[in-house]
Amino acid sequence: MEDVIIKKLTKKFGGNTAVEDINLNIEKGSLFTFLGPSGCGKTTILRAISGFLKVDEGKIFLGERDITNVSPEKRDIGMVFQNYALFPHMTVYENVAYGLKIKRFSKQDIDKRVEKYLELVSLNGYEDRKISELSGGEQQRVALARSLVTEPKILLLDEPLCNLDAKLRIKMRNDIKLLQQKLGITTIFVTHDQEEALTMSHKIAVFNRGSCVQVGTPSEIYSNPKNSFVANFIGETNLFKIDSVSDAPRCIYIDEETKLDTEQDPSNKLFASIRPEHIGIKARSSGRVNEFKGIIERVQFNGNIINYLVKVKNIEVTVTSVNSLEENDKFFPLQEVYIEIPKNSVRLLKE
Incomplete structure (x- = not known):
């Protein structure tokens, strides 16, 4: 569990600036949400934190460690993608155990951890199921377990609820919030859904056109918007x-x-x-x-x-x-x- 500090982060794609001069301090143990419309830069920042995207300017710190140029596998970060990115030819057990096998954990340790995290996401007994046999919500839980099983210092969630139906989205966002509170893991959640942001977050950063417009608690953002964009976008x-x-x-x-x-x-x-x-x-x-x-x-x-x-x-x-x-x-x-x-x-x- 660490805090995440972003200093003067800028990323360009050709002649287009995706994000510019982003400065954020994400407190350890918090659930921090990047909120904004499509194309505002929130996923770009998440991918930069994960290491899948090289930044043009700025620094990213995990605690006191500068991870700006560290390879993704060495950043100690777990990530759940929008489409879950599960391996369809593997069982639930094999999907969750994959990262541990890459890190050369022993079979005994892998079994213990897979059992622990499948139980945390209420999927104990699903070890031998195929991914194709699972519902959308169950697949999302597998993706969560796979990201958590290596016990990363921070967890990144890239719009993980967007493919679920309305009722299941409400249930899953409550489950994610409770799981985050139980583990105390620093979590960054990306969404364009204002209701998800307001109900789940300790703090929210609102983005528009590559800039961070306002940072605050859900109550602060809703009750005291900084400008007309925030007022109109939130609620x-x-x-x-x-x-x-x-x-x-x-x-x-x-x-x-x-x-x-x-x-x-x-x-x-x-x-x-x-x-x-x-x-x-x-x-x-x-x-x-x-x-x-x-x-x-x-x-x-x-x-x-x-x-x-x-x-x-x-x-x-x-x-x-x-x-x-x-x-x-x-x-x-x-x-x-x-x-x-x-x-x-x-x-x-x-x-």
């Missing part, structure tokens, strides 16, 4: 370009008619971000600050929550409400309603 939000700043202190206009009181200084800010779940919706006015009359344009039922699209003058606002048992708490298309935006829910952003 759902109402993102408005600020039309003008009011003469009144801490007030903005998001169009010519719609004024919002805030708790932040609007100086040099360009956008206002408001999470849908922070907005109240009701049938009658209470005359409070930041209350607006609107018409419901669309209702989207999502089981435990209901999304309402409300037209307020010239803008559209998404409001999320918990699906309660009370019929009085439900609203319908074309119904006139009032929405209330708490001042402390308005996040003002520079870009």
Whole structure:
């Protein structure tokens, strides 16, 4: 178990810069997630850490050891690939034991370790199964066991859940989180799925166009996004370009008619971000600050929550409400309603 330190890492492919000047400190024993859209550079960094990709500039440290130019097999790193990269002609036992055989462990030690790690991933008794006989989730567990059996100092996971169905993904991300906590192994998880990042991580690094935009805990990233990209990428939000700043202190206009009181200084800010779940919706006015009359344009039922699209003058606002048992708490298309935006829910952003 070690920390991972990345200093000024840059990687180019021809004339294209994949990542530039990346600086990260990944604490030992943590589950740290690289999050961002496709092509943002997160997998490039993971492959650089693993040694499968040579960097153009910068350094990578595992603890105090500089591993920038160390060959992959000597980095003491375990990796689970997106497609699992299992050997289809081998049994479960043979797949998990493969790395130990390469390192010339004794047969007795191999048997003990394979048994230990198959039990950890709840696959004890599967030793003689063929890979083709396993479900997607079981294959992923084999890949995890194979990566952990050599007892590496860090574990790299490259979008390991993307090939699973929705229910199995939820189960597997919980299983991975519990396994990581049990082993205490430093783990770097790559995903473009914000829900995976928010539910699994100790910390998240958000990437866009080859740069690290923000690093923080899931709560920090969600509640206090650094810019409009992070606010829009992490969860759902109402993102408005600020039309003008009011003469009144801490007030903005998001169009010519719609004024919002805030708790932040609007100086040099360009956008206002408001999470849908922070907005109240009701049938009658209470005359409070930041209350607006609107018409419901669309209702989207999502089981435990209901999304309402409300037209307020010239803008559209998404409001999320918990699906309660009370019929009085439900609203319908074309119904006139009032929405209330708490001042402390308005996040003002520079870009």
